[in-house]
Amino acid sequence: MSDDKIRVMLVDDEPLALRGLKLRLQNFPEVEIIGECSNGREAVKDIKAKSPDLVFLDIQMPGLDGFGVVRAMIGGPAPLFIFVTAYDKYAIDAFEANALDYIVKPVEEERLNDALHRAREALKSKVATDRESKLIEMLASLSDDDRDRIKELINDPAWSEKQRYSERLSFKDGSKVVMLMADEIEWIDAAGDYMCIHAGGKTHIIRETMKALQTRLDPARFQRVHRSAIVNIDKVKELHPHSNGEYFLILENGSELKLSRSYKDVVARFL
Numbered sequence: 001m002s003d004d005k006i007r008v009m010l011v012d013d014e015p016l017a018l019r020g021l022k023l024r025l026q027n028f029p030e031v032e033i034i035g036e037c038s039n040g041r042e043a044v045k046d047i048k049a050k051s052p053d054l055v056f057l058d059i060q061m062p063g064l065d066g067f068g069v070v071r072a073m074i075g076g077p078a079p080l081f082i083f084v085t086a087y088d089k090y091a092i093d094a095f096e097a098n099a100l101d102y103i104v105k106p107v108e109e110e111r112l113n114d115a116l117h118r119a120r121e122a123l124k125s126k127v128a129t130d131r132e133s134k135l136i137e138m139l140a141s142l143s144d145d146d147r148d149r150i151k152e153l154i155n156d157p158a159w160s161e162k163q164r165y166s167e168r169l170s171f172k173d174g175s176k177v178v179m180l181m182a183d184e185i186e187w188i189d190a191a192g193d194y195m196c197i198h199a200g201g202k203t204h205i206i207r208e209t210m211k212a213l214q215t216r217l218d219p220a221r222f223q224r225v226h227r228s229a230i231v232n233i234d235k236v237k238e239l240h241p242h243s244n245g246e247y248f249l250i251l252e253n254g255s256e257l258k259l260s261r262s263y264k265d266v267v268a269r270f271l
Contacts, residue, residue, distance in 0.1 A: 006116070008034065008055070009035040009046060010035070011037045012061075013058060017058070020106070024109055024112055028112075034052055035052065039063060040072075043055070043057070043064075044073075055080070056084050056103075057082065058084050059085045060086065060216060066085075083103070084102070085104060086105045086216070100122055104172065167183075178204050185222075186232055186253060188230040188231075214230065221234060223266045226259065231257055236251055239259075245261045245264065
């Protein structure tokens with residue numbers, strides 16, 4: 001780090017999230033953004049090439065996720081990492097003692113200011129080196145198979161087709177964070193700029209796009225059945241055809257959803 005600037009890289013596969021974080025960081029004159037990456041493979045290469053002081057790193061990304069990026073730093077100098085996540089603290093409990101910080105999306109300026117303050121203090125001391133060394137040592141305990149997968153993903157041009165999906169998801173619902181097992185979710189529908197997640201007889205309202213939400217759900221289990229609805233196919237009890245080419249799905253809890261003609265290919269998943 002120079003006397004005046006913290007050299008920062010941003011890594012996130014969501015363009016809006018990347019742009020929003022960049023705009024917020026422009027309010028901090030001590031920050032110099034030296035690079036932006038939209039995936040883990042690109043991030044590994046740029047971090048090694050540019051040696052930033054600090055990296056704001058999204059956790060959940062297709063292919064090589066945020067933890068994979070950190071693991072790829074094993075054996076070489078590493079920057080400070082601040083995890084940026086749509087999930088609550090539970091997702092990184094195992095790393096909290098060693099990673100510098102984490103921020104839950106959407107990023108708030110006051111929280112960002114706190115994280116940058118911690119970064120400034122850490123970069124001025126040996127704490128930064130010790131903290132990241134411990135983080136990398138922890139991640140270095142992976143098996144040889146896991147390490148081979150990381151190397152494969154970094155070098156594989158088809159990395160974007162490989163995805164991993166969490167069995168446990170966290171959603172910010174108003175002032176609280178709700179954690180759900182994926183198999184508890186029955187269906188999801190859109191309500192303007194919000195998504196309604198129906199699970200266990202309750203409805204959780206979150207501010208997230210349908211597209212972003214789909215990237216967090218396993219397509220082998222969750223299928224789009226309407227432009228504004230996603231259903232857990234394991235929760236579908238009956239499928240009723242309609243005269244206009246549409247179908248009605250009856251869920252185990254008795255709820256009825258329409259499967260539009262635009263998504264008629266999904267019908268084959270139930271037959």
